[in-house]
Amino acid sequence: MNVKQGLGVLLGLAAATVAGVALAMDMTDRMRGAPITETTPPPPLMNSDxxxxxxxxxxxxxxxxxxxxxxxxxxxxxxxxxxxxxxxxxxxxxxxxxxxxxxxxxxxxxxxxxxxxxxxxxxxxxxxxxxxxxxxxxxxxxxxxxxxxxxxxxxxxxxxxxx
Missing domain, CATH: 1.10.1130.10 (Flavocytochrome C3; Chain A)
Structure with a gap:
C-alpha cells in the first residue's frame, strides 16, 4: 500500500466515524419536536396584540x-x-x-x-x-x-x- 492509498483509507475511516457519531446523536429539533431531517407544517399565525x-x-x-x-x-x-x-x-x-x-x-x-x-x-x-x-x-x-x-x-x- 502506498502513501496515497493509505491516506484514502484513513480519510474513509474518518468519514465513517463521523457518520456513525452523527447517527448516534439525537437529531430532534426541540422547538418543533421533530427530527431535523423532516419538514413540518408551520404553526398557525396568531393575532397580533x-x-x-x-x-x-x-x-x-x-x-x-x-x-x-x-x-x-x-x-x-x-x-x-x-x-x-x-x-x-x-x-x-x-x-x-x-x-x-x-x-x-x-x-x-x-x-x-x-x-x-x-x-x-x-x-x-x-x-x-x-x-x-x-x-x-x-x-x-x-x-x-x-x-x-x-x-x-x-x-x-x-x-x-x-x-
Whole structure:
C-alpha cells in the first residue's frame, strides 16, 4: 500500500466515524419536536396584540415594539404605511408617537428633511407582539433589577437575581 492509498483509507475511516457519531446523536429539533431531517407544517399565525399600550423597554436603545396590528400595511420601496401616523408632520393629527430623530439622520449623523433610507423598513427593528408561551426558557433580567440587587448586596441585603 502506498502513501496515497493509505491516506484514502484513513480519510474513509474518518468519514465513517463521523457518520456513525452523527447517527448516534439525537437529531430532534426541540422547538418543533421533530427530527431535523423532516419538514413540518408551520404553526398557525396568531393575532397580533392590538392594545395600543406602549410596552416598557428592557434595555437602553431597544427599539420599541409595535403595539397594534400592521396586517396589510404596505411597507415596500414605494410606500411606508407607518409614516401615515408616525412621521413628524402627522403625529399631531394621529396622536401616534413620532419616530426617533435618529430616523432622520444619515450614516454620518447629518440631519435630513425626510426619513433616512436606511431606516425606511420599520419591521427590520420594530415588531408586533403576540401573547404566546415562549418556545425556550427566558432568564433575562432587566438592568434596573440587576442594579437594585447590586445595591442591596452592597448594603448587606439579598443576593443578585437568579439566572
Amino acid at each position: 392590538n392594545s395600543d399600550i406602549r410596552r416598557v423597554r428592557n434595555y437602553a436603545m431597544q427599539p420599541p415594539v409595535i403595539p397594534h396590528k400592521i396586517d396589510n400595511y404596505q411597507l415596500d420601496k414605494n410606500a411606508n404605511r407607518c409614516m401615515f401616523c408616525h412621521a413628524r408632520t402627522q403625529t399631531q393629527a394621529s396622536g401616534a408617537p413620532m419616530i426617533s430623530i435618529t430616523h432622520y439622520q444619515d450614516r454620518q449623523g447629518n440631519h435630513l428633511a425626510e426619513l433616512s433610507p436606511r431606516r425606511y423598513f420599520c419591521t427590520q427593528c420594530h415588531v408586533p407582539q403576540v401573547d404566546l408561551k415562549p418556545l425556550v426558557e427566558n432568564r433575562f433580567v432587566d438592568v434596573n433589577e440587576l442594579l437594585r440587587a447590586e445595591q442591596q448586596r452592597q448594603r448587606g441585603g439579598a443576593s443578585a437575581p437568579q439566572r
